Amino acid sequence: MKTPIDNLKSIVLSDKTFLLKEYTFDYKHPGNHPKEEHLREVYDHGDGAAVLLYNFQKNTVVLTQQFRLPTYLNGNTSGMSVEVCSGSLDGDMPEECAKKEVLEETGFTIHTLEKAFETYVSPGVMTEIAHLFIAEYTDDMRTDQGGGLSAEQEHIDVLEIDFNKAFRMIASGEIKDARTILLLQYLKIKDVMSV
Ligand SMILES: Nc1nc2c(ncn2[C@@H]2O[C@H](COP(=O)(O)OP(=O)(O)O[C@H]3O[C@H](CO)[C@@H](O)[C@H](O)[C@@H]3O)[C@@H](O)[C@H]2O)c(=O)[nH]1
Ligand SMILES: [Mg+2]
Numbered sequence: 001m002k003t004p005i006d007n008l009k010s011i012v013l014s015d016k017t018f019l020l021k022e023y024t025f026d027y028k029h030p031g032n033h034p035k036e037e038h039l040r041e042v043y044d045h046g047d048g049a050a051v052l053l054y055n056f057q058k059n060t061v062v063l064t065q066q067f068r069l070p071t072y073l074n075g076n077t078s079g080m081s082v083e084v085c086s087g088s089l090d091g092d093m094p095e096e097c098a099k100k101e102v103l104e105e106t107g108f109t110i111h112t113l114e115k116a117f118e119t120y121v122s123p124g125v126m127t128e129i130a131h132l133f134i135a136e137y138t139d140d141m142r143t144d145q146g147g148g149l150s151a152e153q154e155h156i157d158v159l160e161i162d163f164n165k166a167f168r169m170i171a172s173g174e175i176k177d178a179r180t181i182l183l184l185q186y187l188k189i190k191d192v193m194s195v
């Protein structure tokens with residue numbers, strides 16, 4: 001399909017840690033519409049990887065809980081967010097990043113990952129693609145405490161919970177992270193866990 005835009009220009013609004021730019025472009029909708037000038041702010045936070053750990057014998061999943069300021073600023077009174085393990089790629093391949101983050105955040109050393117899918121996390125605002133995986137874990141794969149890197153001020157609680165309970169936490173609103181909801185539903189559709 002032909003790109004419907006031209007004359008794309010940008011200015012940097014902030015490049016402190018990540019990149020926030022303002023773009024202008026001419027947009028031509030297919031059909032007999034005149035060209036329009038559009039203006040959009042786009043946040044480039046890099047791409048990320050996220051992993052749902054599951055054990056089908058115990059019927060459990062491993063999730064993380066941490067303080068997430070943006071959620072606190074928008075309706076989450078405690079600011080604590082229950083999520084799949086995740087991290088920014090920081091130049092790594094998605095699989096490599098996924099394994100590294102699982103070890104840092106949960107203490108599990110995993111070798112095999114299954115790619116579920118990729119998703120634009122917020123396509124109107126951010127460039128970020130999240131690479132989503134599931135991975136089977138067993139107790140003997142726990143080689144470390146997890147909890148995140150103290151050098152990065154990560155304070156992460158590791159939660160091992162029953163799959164059914166995790167599912168109920170979506171309905172109750174205790175889980176609101178989109179990647180986490182997607183991966184729990186993916187696992188349910190695969191029918192490896194009992195519900
Ligand atoms: N200085 C600074 N550091 C930051 C900032 N944001 C994050 N960090 C650093 O990055 C660390 C977190 O690293 P990761 O585990 O790699 O990322 P994440 O915060 O879990 O993010 C994941 O989930 C996000 C969605 O909520 C995704 O956007 C991201 O790509 C990744 O998958 C934080 O502890 C902190 O040190 C920021 O605005 N400023
Ligand atoms: Mg993380």
